[in-house]
Amino acid sequence: MTLQAANRLTAAETQLIDAYTNQIGSLPGDGAVLLQRDGLFDTLKRQGLPTRRVESFHYTDLKALLRALPADEISAVAEGVRPIVTNATVLAIRQGVAQDAGSLPEGLTVTAYRDSLKDGSAAPALTAYNSEDTIGRINGAFVRDGFSLEIADGAEIEELIELQSVHAAGHLHLRFPATFGKGAKATIVERHVGQSDSAALATVVADLTLGDGAEVTWVILQGEGDADSHLGQIRADLGPNAKFRLFIINAGGKLVRQEVHVKTTGEGSDFTLRAVNLLGGDTHTDVTMTLGHNVPHTTSTEIIRNIVFDRAKGVFQGMIRVAPDAQKTDARMACNTLLMSDDAEFSVKPELEIFADDVQCAHGATVTDIQKNHLYYLMSRGIPEKTARGLLINGFVAEIVEELEDEALVEALEEIITDWLEHHG
């Protein structure tokens, strides 16, 4: 679709074009970065924001949902929040600007992403993931900062690393390239905190490479403000025997799309996706995953749990592709939803594309209500019905979080879930 006729541009599209024209002189980057930005932006301009006719945006018509962008001005100074667990190493981003890193655990090297834009080292990776990668293109065109992480071979980092982006209204475009060396172990929380009632637009691309035997837990904790739009993407390449566990908790935002693009590129690698979507009000939240089992003997499980209140809409799209020679793949995907109101909606689109013959792939989706025998059991102990329901709703999603081994982190995440439910239940 072309956008040559001016009357076909939405306000948001016009604003994006104007913003790029106005900012291009001040965006960080050398010539190579500039060329990449131009390339990404040209395609974006030509395609426009995707409508429901673009397959991967069928349930999230970005053109209709993002009619206008919020004002791109800093309205307030973002204030830091306490780390998610007390001894976390916090890498702070305030209003889209990476702050000085401070002392770091051994084996972790951190640089501000703006530096790799300036010296051009970021240019090769500043690409779209696929032909429908609107998020990658907006982010790549406008990105100003973030953190580049490098975890050395064999480094086992015990402390949790928290990428803490706190912002008020305005635009912010962040990138987190992260390389995990052979046998490296780390847990990283990518946390987004919106502090303003006025709207912000945040785009985020995390780009991970896991070396041989690396074990990485990455938690995306999305707590944007009620008016914010959050367009996130995480890409991960899994080397031989690498284990990647991704937890996503969506507990905020007005318009949210979190894309997950994972490829197994080494045999023996394993991917775990767990997502909790807490949806209420008039919000729209989309988790879209593509997973390529590209080599033999790789495994994955995906469990998505959703609680939907009010008139909220949710989407999960999960596409698992098993390459022709990827024998012995074992992939299991499940999406379970509790609809808490008649106007709540959740759309699920599982897709399996299997080109190998000796594989196990399964997917299932349920829309459930609270189980009656669970409710009866709790009530038979004297817990009133409303409280018992609350416990079970909480338990429905807390169960997912409990898979994390870090007790302090589990507790912190459960508190976030409980708080959210108290405000929406």
Added chain:
Amino acid sequence: MLEIRNLHARIAEDGTEIIRGLNLTVKAGEVAAIMGPNGSGKSTLSYILSGREDYEVTEGDILYNGESILELDPAERAAKGIFLAFQYPVEIPGVATMQFLKVAMNSQRKARGEDELTTPEFIRRVKEAAAELKINPDMLKRPLNVGFSGGEKKRAEILQMALLEPKLCILDETDSGLDIDALKIVADGVNALKRPDRATVVITHYQRLLDYIVPDSVHVLYKGQIIKSGDKDLALELEANGYADITGQAA
């Protein structure tokens, strides 16, 4: 304490009548055993007493301390002091055992107009009761009943009973799935709760449990009715001769 009068009840969904004119009286301080062959309505009776909504009472009444409880939901009955130890306690993933215990204890206290327990007081009570029942504290860190063995589940039920301090305890096949050591621990736990103002109804298929929890009265349930009542010797008689003798007389 408990008086069941000409109770008729059926499964709400398909109308199958399970309880057909049951009469039973249990006094405060009494341990009453209800025995009967499979399918006689033993578990159904326990569910109906606790207020499970899958069953409908069509006739008769259940009086607890002189008042009908038919209109009360399970939580209200529990707050009044009725406790059912389940034959098959459900596993509830995501609900932490300690959180559950605390909410249950405080909900009941609140319903009775008592102050909520402080956290240290709550933890002290749980630790004490758990130690008596030889419950591994790690078990209490797990989600409710999840991954508990059969014996652990039964012990967890008795732990809840000890903490909630009910007035009417109903034990549904508490002996099933227990080895003899676990059975003794559970029985000791039940016996320790015996009080002059507390009644216990023990529902069981086998006499074995009654060696450890000695009943004051034994009632045989068959096809939804109590067809014979007696003292603890009746249980021994059933053990020796099976149910056929008695059910044969009834038929």
